[in-house]
Amino acid sequence: GEDVEQSLFLSVREGDSSVINCTYTDSSSTYLYWYKQEPGAGLQLLTYIFSNMDMKQDQRLTVLLNKKDKHLSLRIADTQTGDSAIYFCAESPFSGGYNKLIFGAGTRLAVHP
Amino acid sequence: DTAVSQTPKYLVTQMGNDKSIKCEQNLGHDTMYWYKQDSKKFLKIMFSYNNKELIINETVPNRFSPKSPDKAHLNLHINSLELGDSAVYFCASSQDRQSNTEAFFGQGTRLTVV
Numbered sequence: 485g486e487d488v489e490q491s492l493f494l495s496v497r498e499g500d501s502s503v504i505n506c507t508y509t510d511s512s513s514t515y516l517y518w519y520k521q522e523p524g525a526g527l528q529l530l531t532y533i534f535s536n537m538d539m540k541q542d543q544r545l546t547v548l549l550n551k552k553d554k555h556l557s558l559r560i561a562d563t564q565t566g567d568s569a570i571y572f573c574a575e576s577p578f579s580g581g582y583n584k585l586i587f588g589a590g591t592r593l594a595v596h597p
Numbered sequence: 598d599t600a601v602s603q604t605p606k607y608l609v610t611q612m613g614n615d616k617s618i619k620c621e622q623n624l625g626h627d628t629m630y631w632y633k634q635d636s637k638k639f640l641k642i643m644f645s646y647n648n649k650e651l652i653i654n655e656t657v658p659n660r661f662s663p664k665s666p667d668k669a670h671l672n673l674h675i676n677s678l679e680l681g682d683s684a685v686y687f688c689a690s691s692q693d694r695q696s697n698t699e700a701f702f703g704q705g706t707r708l709t710v711v
Binding site: 519521526570586587589590 | 601630632637638639640641642645653655687689699700701702703704705
């Protein structure tokens with residue numbers, strides 16, 4: 485099946501680390517993604533990880549992938565108020581010769597002083 | 598230059614009307630998509646076109662008819678609008694249907710049916 489689950493809310497203090505977790509179901513996904521949506525805006529690709537990797541670091545962002553448990557996490561170091569947004573995890577199952585993105589419900593990150 | 602642009606940004610209309618949302622991408626991508634985001638922020642794919650050919654249709658009511666006059670445009674026409682159609686509709690594009698390394702999204706069209 486195709487299903488992506490993530491917790492809906494996360495509140496952190498400015499300067500702390502944020503960890504957003506996600507579980508997915510489709511093991512055929514070649515890539516797994518994190519998208520960010522700021523209020524009233526479209527989706528912006530934050531980072532992605534290839535399915536044969538278990539970690540990817542990109543400045544303040546660290547993605548961890550546990551393929552056995554189908555668990556994906558996004559860690560944001562030194563979280564800033566500008567990081568307040570909704571973060572979507574997405575898998576990309578490949579079937580019938582095409583890819584499509586299956587999104588989780590989004591985690592709303594609130595950063596407070 | 599905006600990579601994926603949609604018009605209009607906001608659309609308020611009455612039940613039963615027919616409306617269209619336009620989307621254009623200037624990235625030279627072969628594949629374009631329509632996604633629907635409901636009031637709970639849940640995003641779901643509706644359609645995908647690859648080089649003007651429909652490749653994904655996720656059991657969307659046939660009141661929704663996508664049209665791709667060329668590979669840079671994917672418009673969404675909705676007939677007989679219903680209250681439940683109120684949502685934000687996102688257009689997106691990717692290099693091709695297989696790589697999907699990155700899908701670029703438009704800013705969204707907020708449709709409100711009253």
